[in-house]
Amino acid sequence: MTAAFVDLDRVTLRYGAGDTLALSETTMKIAKGEFIAVVGPSGCGKSSLLKLVSGLMRPSTGTVIVNGQEVTGPLKIVGMAFQNPTLLPWRTTLDNVMLPLEIVEPHRRRLRGARAEYEERARAMLASVGLAGFEGKFPWQLSGGMQQRASLCRALIHEPDLLMLDEPFGALDAFTREELWAILQDLWTRRPFTVILVTHDLREAAYLADTIYVMSKRPGRIVHVRRNELPRPRTLETTFTRDFTDLVHELRNHISAVRAAQDTIPEDAR
Amino acid sequence: MTPRAKAVVDKSMPLLSAVGLFVVWELACRLFAVPEYLLPTPSASFLAAWTYRDAIWMHALQTLLTTLGGFALAVAFGVLLGALVGSSRAVYRAANPLLIGFNSVPKVAVVPILVMWFGIGTVPAVLTAFLISFFPIVVNVATGLATLEPELRDVLRSLGATRTDILLKVGFPRALPFFFASLKVAVTLAFVGSVMSETVASNLGVGYLMMSASSRFNMPLVFAGLLVIAAMGIAMYGAFSVIEHRSTRWAHRGGESL
Numbered sequence: 046m047t048a049a050f051v052d053l054d055r056v057t058l059r060y061g062a063g064d065t066l067a068l069s070e071t072t073m074k075i076a077k078g079e080f081i082a083v084v085g086p087s088g089c090g091k092s093s094l095l096k097l098v099s100g101l102m103r104p105s106t107g108t109v110i111v112n113g114q115e116v117t118g119p120l121k122i123v124g125m126a127f128q129n130p131t132l133l134p135w136r137t138t139l140d141n142v143m144l145p146l147e148i149v150e151p152h153r154r155r156l157r158g159a160r161a162e163y164e165e166r167a168r169a170m171l172a173s174v175g176l177a178g179f180e181g182k183f184p185w186q187l188s189g190g191m192q193q194r195a196s197l198c199r200a201l202i203h204e205p206d207l208l209m210l211d212e213p214f215g216a217l218d219a220f221t222r223e224e225l226w227a228i229l230q231d232l233w234t235r236r237p238f239t240v241i242l243v244t245h246d247l248r249e250a251a252y253l254a255d256t257i258y259v260m261s262k263r264p265g266r267i268v269h270v271r272r273n274e275l276p277r278p279r280t281l282e283t284t285f286t287r288d289f290t291d292l293v294h295e296l297r298n299h300i301s302a303v304r305a306a307q308d309t310i311p312e313d314a315r
Numbered sequence: 316m317t318p319r320a321k322a323v324v325d326k327s328m329p330l331l332s333a334v335g336l337f338v339v340w341e342l343a344c345r346l347f348a349v350p351e352y353l354l355p356t357p358s359a360s361f362l363a364a365w366t367y368r369d370a371i372w373m374h375a376l377q378t379l380l381t382t383l384g385g386f387a388l389a390v391a392f393g394v395l396l397g398a399l400v401g402s403s404r405a406v407y408r409a410a411n412p413l414l415i416g417f418n419s420v421p422k423v424a425v426v427p428i429l430v431m432w433f434g435i436g437t438v439p440a441v442l443t444a445f446l447i448s449f450f451p452i453v454v455n456v457a458t459g460l461a462t463l464e465p466e467l468r469d470v471l472r473s474l475g476a477t478r479t480d481i482l483l484k485v486g487f488p489r490a491l492p493f494f495f496a497s498l499k500v501a502v503t504l505a506f507v508g509s510v511m512s513e514t515v516a517s518n519l520g521v522g523y524l525m526m527s528a529s530s531r532f533n534m535p536l537v538f539a540g541l542l543v544i545a546a547m548g549i550a551m552y553g554a555f556s557v558i559e560h561r562s563t564r565w566a567h568r569g570g571e572s573l
């Protein structure tokens with residue numbers, strides 16, 4: 046087996062000195078360019094997992110290796126987007142998207158000289174998610190779905206090798222969400238990067254991911270790994286096929302199982 | 316009412332309320348025959364202001380400059396300290412009790428100390444204005460910096476942003492509305508400080524003018540002094556409101572605001 050791009054080896058995460066165990070013995074191997082999704086009950090440590098991989102937190106035990114190196118501090122090759130688009134209200138959409146270029150090297154150095162060129166890149170990116178013409182608008186003049194698209198652009202403008210998405214479409218209506226699945230798949234097909242997507246939506250996981258990880262209730266563990274071989278590019282039509290619904294059904298059963306299994310065990314230290 | 320008439324009423328509201336206050340005050344004085352040495356009528360106060368206009372002009376200018384001097388110091392110091400307190404937990408924990416303790420000390424009690432150190436005159440007034448007005452600036456700048464959304468911080472840190480990057484790109488722009496809001500409050504407090512110090516320890520400024528007028532039982536002039544201070548306070552507050560609104564339009568989202 047080739048070396049994984051993201052490699053978690055028996056990672057455990059404990060918050061504070063108490064025994065809030067967020068993750069327990071989690072092992073994952075993600076190949077370069079792979080699109081994975083993590084699903085699991087609320088509070089099982091999915092967001093914590095992203096923080097570990099991006100180096101915003103250190104594991105209590107175990108190792109996190111990204112791109113052949115152990116993660117010891119915040120990585121610099123990461124793009125992130127959350128359920129809350131967190132755009133800066135005093136910047137226009139274009140300037141929001143360009144924020145990473147002002148921070149990440151080598152763009153940061155080059156930005157002054159090649160501003161026009163970078164601006165062109167940002168405009169093209171916005172156009173590719175259907176936001177052409179909104180470059181000069183402020184985030185609060187955009188709808189929630191539009192803000193989320195801009196947030197995606199911001200996460201990808203510096204061409205990160207690793208994209209972390211924490212329920213990015215969770216706050217959107219079903220139609221907008223499905224539209225954004227296609228957009229995200231498009232961006233990923235054009236320039237494959239590694240994606241870790243955390244989601245509550247099993248259809249979203251089935252539509253987007255190559256591999257789906259199901260986590261148990263807190264403390265989170267990977268209880269099931271499911272390859273998703275549905276042909277790409279996937280479309281809205283795909284979601285009505287037998288294979289797709291079977292997959293969603295199967296995931297649904299796993300989730301129900303982890304929820305039920307743990308309900309019989311008393312919650313730790315309530 | 317048409318929207319246009321509504322807008323006119325809305326605009327003239329502050330003026331109406333001021334005129335209303337003066338009318339009530341005037342009528343009350345006349346109706347109950349309040350003696351002038353207790354409470355002069357507004358008309359008598361305005362008349363005194365006109366009679367002593369040269370003296371008032373000179374003293375008002377002195378007070379204004381003193382206040383702005385102290386206020387400028389407060390802004391510089393307040394922003395610096397606010398930035399430190401707001402961006403470092405350690406500094407916050409170290410400085411917070413000191414700041415609160417300091418702010419609780421009545422500044423009237425500090426004036427005599429300042430007089431011992433710097434003598435009577437402008438310096439203690441500037442310093443009192445400074446001491447009384449820096450606290451809200453520190454608190455607001457620190458709050459603006461410290462309440463950064465954790466997710467936004469994560470986005471920036473995962474790009475490899477340094478603390479300085481985060482401060483410059485997000486912290487300060489975000490703190491700006493808080494900062495301007497505090498300036499409005501701070502500048503009116505600065506007037507309180509300078510006038511207080513002038514009252515106790517100066518031979519210049521509106522505070523001194525009122526003190527000497529009251530020792531001569533010239534109550535209309537005392538009230539003229541009060542009105543002048545209030546007017547300067549309102550003017551400064553208004554000026555900073557305008558600056559606030561211009562420079563942080565995004566924070567008001569183009570909607571109605573107070």
Ligand SMILES: Nc1ncnc2c1ncn2[C@@H]1O[C@H](COP(=O)(O)OP(=O)(O)OP(=O)(O)O)[C@@H](O)[C@H]1O
Nearest residue numbers: 060061065067086087088089090091092093094263
């Ligand atoms: N900063 C923190 N301090 C202490 N405990 C925390 C902290 N953040 C998370 N936890 C705990 O760790 C566990 C996992 O949290 P996490 O946010 O990773 O869950 P999640 O799977 O993302 O949940 P959700 O699906 O609701 O977003 C939770 O039980 C939570 O109480």
Ligand SMILES: [Mg+2]
Nearest residue numbers: 091092093211
């Ligand atoms: Mg979460």
